[in-house]
Every structure is written in C-alpha cells, then in structure tokens.
Amino acid sequence: MRMRKNNSFLKNLTAILFCLFIGLMLLLFLIFPKGHYSSNEKRYLNAFPQLTLKTVFDGSFGKEFEAYLSDQAPYRELWVGLNGYYNLYSGRNGVSGVYSCDDNYLINVPINTNDGLTHNIKVLADFAESTGISTTLLAAPTTGYIMEDLLPLNHLPYMDDENFKSIYTNKGDMQLIDIRSTFKLSLQQGNQLYYKTDHHWTTLGAYTAYTKYCDALGLIPTPQDSFNINTYNNFYGTTYSKSALWLNPPDTIDVWTNKSNKNIRVKIIEADKTKAYNNMFFTNRLNDDDKYPVFLDGNHSVVKIINPQSQGGRLLVIKDSYAHCFVPFLSEHYSEIIMVDLRYYNQPVSQMLLSEGIDSVLVLYSVDSLATDKYIKFLR
C-alpha cells in the first residue's frame, strides 16, 4: 500500500524536478556573489541596473535586468559550455564561429566577406609609392587555410588563395612575402605553426615567417639554436573562449630569447606617455588570463625597439597583433624598429617616417585583417 502511494507521487517527478530546478536557480542567483569581469569575453559584466521610479516606468529597468541576469546567471560558464557542446554534438560544429578540429585545434571559421581587401591593399600601395621608401608586405595566412586537413569534413572554404591573388594584383611597388608554401612545407615536417586555442601563429610560426622575410631582404636569419626557449603552460586563447568547449586542453606558449641580444630597450608610447623597459618579453603578463601580451605587452599605439648593438637601419612596422611575436626576431637586424598600430595611432604616419629617419617599412597583418580592417584606410 505504502509502495503504491510512493509510486503515484513519483509520477509527478517531472514537476518536482522542474520546481527544484527553477527554485534552486533563483536561490543560487540570490546568494551567489556577482561577477564584475568576464575574462573569456574580455568585457565587464552587466551590473544591477539602476532602480528608480523613472527607470521602472520607462521600461529600461526591465530591459537591463534581463541582460544583468544573463550575465550573472549561477554557473554561467557551465551553461555556456553545455550549450557549446550541445551545438557541437547536434551537428553544428562552427556555429560559435569556431570549428572544433582534429588534434584539439579550435580554428576560426572563414570570414564571410573580403570586401575591404582591394581597397586596403590599394591604400597601402599608394602610401608606399608616395613615401618612396621601400615597403615590404607580409600577410599571415589563416589557420584554417594552412591546417585544412584538420578541419571538420563539412566546413566553409577559406578564401586565402583568392585573397592573395587580389593582393598580388593591387600591391603596386610593395614587395610581397608570400609564406603560404613555406608554411605548408613546414607543417608537413611536423612543426606547430599556429596555436590550438588561439588565432595567432606560434613563435615557431613567426620564426618560420622571419626566415622567409630574411631571405627576401637579403638578411641572415639568426639560427634557431641561438635562442633560449622557455615554455609556459596553460595558455587558453581567443578561439577557446569563443568556442566555449571548456574541456579542450590548453596550449603552451614559447618565448624565444636571443642570448647575444643584451642591450635591447623598449619604449611603449600611449598618447603622450612613454614607458621604458629593457626587455621585449613581459613575463608578468603570463599570469593574466590572456597570456599573448607576453610579447611586447600586447596592443599599444606606438612601440619602439632600440638595439644599440645593431648596425642596421631604422624600420617602421604597420601591423596587427601577429607582429608582436614576430618583431622581436627583427631586433637583431635593425638599430631601431617602430611599430605603429593604426587602430590606436591616428597621426600622419608619413610625418613619422621623416622625423624618425625611417629607411624601410614593413606592413604585417593577417590576411583576414587585411580583408576586414577598418583603420588602414585612414593611413596617410
């Protein structure tokens, strides 16, 4: 008799679990401390919206409250991860903007437009022509293009070949360093050129591009064994955050230091503030959630690298973040390198070329950036 009663109560298990679920979520939401910053999303989380008669009556409180709740949901990361894995296993690999690939690679899906490419290349070519300074263009291919064999069977095409074709057509007098075949060859030799959880190239990838750069400019690259290589663990990059596939293992990040390069000075210039350092590698940044700024402290408006030992000339680099782990290799060959990030630097670069006595220019972007960048067009 007792058994039967139990059984009939348990028939309502669906409802019991539902009530427990929504009740528990409410309770946890009320008692959990609220987060301020999401390192995965690189943004501040929504705080409790302003509660006044006005905000309630114009409806803005109600609207902002949902955003607040969604940011502060109990076990938010867990839910986001569950959704990521559900999407993946229900067939929609790539729906988050990242393909989960073989060998634990998380690779950005192809960009869906290259509308800006022709114009950006033309702006750069015109700039090179107007300055008369010899200009080299180095474009990093996308991870997906180079590592195509690892991609899921059902994936959209990467447009690198088409984009390089357009770069060749519009590059004017710029010398293009095309590293596609070098990278594919190096990959076949088993080298890891790109991170598994980040969109950037690895230090080895940057080094491979550097040797190709030296070939093109008649420089002698520093051999690999002249470097001290320090490996740091637990690097979770941008594609990891985007994918929400939290169980994917982390990358290691390699920092290559040239033993003979002792007197390097680095100046980081933001607006009118200048900070001076004597190292290109900011190992303190390895404690951050985002470890990539270990190279030259990440994104800054202007960064100068001065090498008093070098007899080389003065190089200006117009770049995106792919340059950060690449440029340290060049410090060997130039007495001064000035890196300019057009996203933050809006003064005329041509004036800087004159005032700093620059004798060569390197333009270094990923192909995707060249195709989509919104700041190159302001270059003057």
Next chain:
Amino acid sequence: MVHNNKQTADYLLWGDTMVFSSLVFLFIYLPPVLLIYHIVPLRLRNLFLLVVNLIFYGWGEPAFILLMVFSTLVDYTHGCFIGKYRDKNKGLAKGFVISSIIINLSLLGFFKYAGFLTGVLNLLPFFTIPTVTIPLPIGISFYTFQTMSYSIDVYKGDAPAQKNIIAFGTYVSLFPQLIAGPIVRYKDISHQLNHRKETLKGFTLGVRVFIIGLAQKVLIANQMGLLWNNLNIASNSNGVLGNWIGIIAYALQIYFDFNGYSLMACGLGNMLGFEFLKNFNYPYISQSITDFWHRWHISLSTWFKEYVYIPLGGNRKGTKRTIINLSIVWFLTGLWHGASWNFILWGMYFGMLLILEKFVLINFLKRLPVFLRHIYALVFILIGWIIFYFEDMNAMVSFMVNLVKPTNGIISHYALTLIISYLPLLLAACVASTPIPVKLFHKFKAYTLCWIPEATLTTIAMALCTASLVSQSYNPFLYFRF
C-alpha cells in the same frame, strides 16, 4: 560560418516585455508566483493572479498597464449593462455590445493601425498628413479580441456577466495567454474563473506541456531562425534547393515559435488550474488549405468564424454572399497579423485559396492520392510564408523567382554546408511537427515506470534551454508584433 552568435539579447532591443523563454521569467518571476499562488487561500487567488499579471505585463512597458486597466473597466461596465438589459431591453443591450466593440476596435485601430493608415492616406494625391508612429502595446491584438468575445458571449447568453471585477480583470490580463494567445473566448473560461481546481496531476501535466513548449521555442524555433537568416541573406546564390530548404526552415521556425508559445501558455494555465483549448493541431500534416486553417492558430480562426463569419451570414445566404463573407474574414485575418500590405496580401491569398477549394477544387482534391494532397498543401503553405515574411514586395518577388530560377543551380556550397550542419535539427523539427512523437509517448505511457524517462527527458530539455538562454539569448519572438 556566418551564423551570428549574438551575445546581446535580441528581444531586449526589440520586444519590451517579459517572454516565457527568458531567464527573468523562468527563474525570477515564475518560482515565487507558483509558490505563493498555491499557498494563498482560494478566495485570494484571483486577486493574487491579477496583481502578478499586471507585474508581468508592465515589466517592460509599465505605462501600458493603464491601458489595460482602462480596457478592463470599460468592458466590465459594458458587461454588467449587457447582462442587465439582455432580457429586458434587447435594443439597449445591443447598443452596449456595439459600444464595447467600437471602443475595443478603436483602441486596436489607434495603437496598431494609425501609422499604417496615415501612410496609406499619404499615398493618395494631394494628401499630406504627418505620419504617426505609436508604440504597439504588447498583446493588444489578443486581449482586445478576448474582451470583445466577452461582451458578445454575454449578449448571446453563452456566459453570464462577470459580477466580480477582480475575476474579470484576471481574465483580461491572465499572464499565460496575455501576450501571444491563445485567444481564450470568455464562454470557454467563465466557469473556471471562479471554480477551477488545482490538482497535482494537472500541475504535472502543465509542467510537461510547458517544457515541451519551451524546448520547441528555444531548441528548435530559434535554431531554425538562424538557419533561415543565414540562408536568406544569400538567397540570390543559394540555388533552387537551398532556397526551398530556407523557406522550410522559416516555416518550422514560425510554427515552433508560435506553437511553443501556445504550449507554454497552456502549460502555465494548467499549473494554475486553468484549461485552455489547443491552438495548433499539427498544421503541416494538412491535406488541403482548408484543413490547414482548421489546424493552424485555431483560437484565431474560431474567433473570426464565430464573431465575424457567422454573424455576416456565413454560407447560409448563397454562393455570392459566402464568397463576399469569406473575403471579408480573410482580409481581416491578414490585417490582424500586422499593419502592413504583405499581411493583407497574405490573408487574401489564403482567402482566395479557401474559396477555390470550397467551390472548385474540392472534388478534384478528393480524387488525388494522399501524398500529392500533402505536397499540394505544403507548397501553398510555404508560398504563404514567403508572403508573410517579406514586407518589401520586391524582395518577396525576387525570393519567389529564386525558388524556381534554374540558372542559380541546385544548391551552392555555402547553402549545402550550412544545411548539413543543421540537418539533425532540421530532421528532428520535421518529425516533431507530426503526431509521431506524441503517438510514441502514448504507447510508452502504458508502462508503469514511464515517469523515469519522462522526468529525465524534461530535465535535460530544461537544462539545454537554460544553457541556450544563458549563452546566446537569441530570442525574437515573431508573434509579438501582431
């Protein structure tokens, strides 16, 4: 892929109310409402419901609470007078019915159609009046129709006038069906307002129905919406098959969106002791357009049939009048869906098909093999959804051309890649739009321990819905605009 994984909640930018498929509703509003509702004494439950209804409604747009209170008071007063004079002075009672209808239609007309109307008038030569844009109070299309049904039901003697203003207010503002239906006729619910019974069995049924609705909305409709958006932006290059699958995805989105919301409404109703009538009955297994409209948004077609078509004389006054009556009803049905030409066209399109079926095609269809009847119905339903989707006539025509233009090829690599990745969901959605899952469930129900898999599945569905809502909040509920 181009799937946009928006981090901001779309519906926050677009709709201004609390939707069932939102975190606020599920985890902040619902737990205390359910708890307190079942604790307070019976006689206070309607009052409690009225209060939480207004909180629900006013969450995003508190100003419109006043409109709802106004509507409630006006219709309550009218109802009292109609009830009072119904037997003594038929003419006076009729006057009150007309007055109630005029007031309700004026509210609807002003808030929903004023902008459209000024736009239309400005099309006429020598006519320039400033175009007005008035924000559309959420659910106004639904609750004005409900209050009109009240006046008419009382007048016709189908239900007694509601003496208790709290019970009446509860009916008008009842949160489960407030913003997206089903349109509950007063006579279907008048008894439940004061004499409903909340049982554990009913509650469990409600939870199950609610979770199925939530899963339809969040796990199917939203995803089909993404597929459709991503295919639609490339409709010029998708190829013929790619575009057909695109419009199928849209058809699935709109059905699971709306049916999901109706199921959530019914489920919530059950949890509170109410019983609402079914709003959808597997519309995509229809064998004709007539069949489709017996299965799609049943509460709306019933409303129009009962309160417009039959009072106009229905089909009892000869073929000519029947055609005119059907035309009127379907013009209004189209207009009800939105103040835009394409909705009117959509209504007229179905009106025309229904007239054709009634007078011409009926015998021909009967002789057709069943599967051809299904294909016939689906093709015309899908064309209907194209008209429904595109407010811009040029875009509508160009999409239709892309459905048949062979020069675009069969399917592009982009469309194929996208469709393959959505294929498991697409197939699941197709199966879920047929009675197969429910038939399986009923077979299963015979086993004594069926509550174990049931509870497991519903809990998994809840978890996936929560995961989806927390992570993307892509949630534009299509039917709010109507």
